Each structure stands twice: as structure tokens, then as C-alpha cells.
Amino acid sequence: MWKNEAEPSLLEILRKITELKLFPLPEYLSIITKRSNEEFEEDDSEDERDNLIDAWDEALKSSFKQLEKYADYISDNSSFGTHQGVKGLEFLRVMVILDDEEARGFLFSYEKLFGAKVLT
Known part of the structure; x- marks a missing residue:
């Protein structure tokens, strides 16, 4: 499932779950999985940010x-x-x-x- 038996991040796993439609994700995780990498990088602005989404962003890098x-x-x-x-x-x-x-x-x-x- 992962190229060269790479160790996937939790975000990559959630994206695969979404892609294969294995089961529905909670809305806040679904939002994160649908963003592109560019959106993920751009989202680092100091605008009003959702702390829950920010926390999940960091956790899902693991x-x-x-x-x-x-x-x-x-x-x-x-x-x-x-x-x-x-x-x-x-x-x-x-x-x-x-x-x-x-x-x-x-x-x-x-x-x-x-x-x-x-x-x-």
C-alpha cells in the first residue's frame, strides 16, 4: 500500500482511508485530509485559526x-x-x-x- 514500505504519517493514512472510502471520518479530520500540501503550508498565517485544527495538523504529522x-x-x-x-x-x-x-x-x-x- 505504501511505496518502498515507507512509514506513512497519520495524515497519509487518513487520506488513504478517505480515498478508498473505508469509513467516514469526523468532519474536522475530513477538512484536514482534503487540503493540499500547498494549502497546508499556506495555512501557517497568523489569521484567526482554529486551535483544534491546528492541534490535529501537528498530531497527524506523526x-x-x-x-x-x-x-x-x-x-x-x-x-x-x-x-x-x-x-x-x-x-x-x-x-x-x-x-x-x-x-x-x-x-x-x-x-x-x-x-x-x-x-x-
Whole structure:
């Protein structure tokens, strides 16, 4: 389905779903998939922008492999657990911002964990 067994982005996968009419997408995702690459680049203006669409634009740049690793991580199926210095276990839902540059630890890499960088 992908040339040279390339790792598709989530946006490419959604476009293929739309092209093959596998199932209907939510309206906000459908809007994103119908834009051309030029429209995607031009849409970076500072006009009034829809924050939800902006967030999806960024998220859909990720590869499916990254999504798989993230799903494993949040489902506690990953071999990693990152609770160093994290507070909030008493809360049902806690948002965590992962940033290797700001992290105090040096023995792990969030980018490697989620597949954004190659393992070394």
C-alpha cells in the first residue's frame, strides 16, 4: 500500500482511508485530509485559526509507528515507565509534557521511546 514500505504519517493514512472510502471520518479530520500540501503550508498565517485544527495538523504529522508506541505507553504495555519526580498519581487524568531538552534524566530519551529518534 505504501511505496518502498515507507512509514506513512497519520495524515497519509487518513487520506488513504478517505480515498478508498473505508469509513467516514469526523468532519474536522475530513477538512484536514482534503487540503493540499500547498494549502497546508499556506495555512501557517497568523489569521484567526482554529486551535483544534491546528492541534490535529501537528498530531497527524506523526508516523503510525509513533502512535503505536504512544498507545503502548499510555496502556502500560511499554517496557518504560516515567514516574521520576512526577506528582499527580492521586488524580484520574494528568497531562504530562515530555521534552528531552527539559528532562533532568539522561539515561532515557522520550524521543527514542516514542520512535521519533532511532535507538542507539
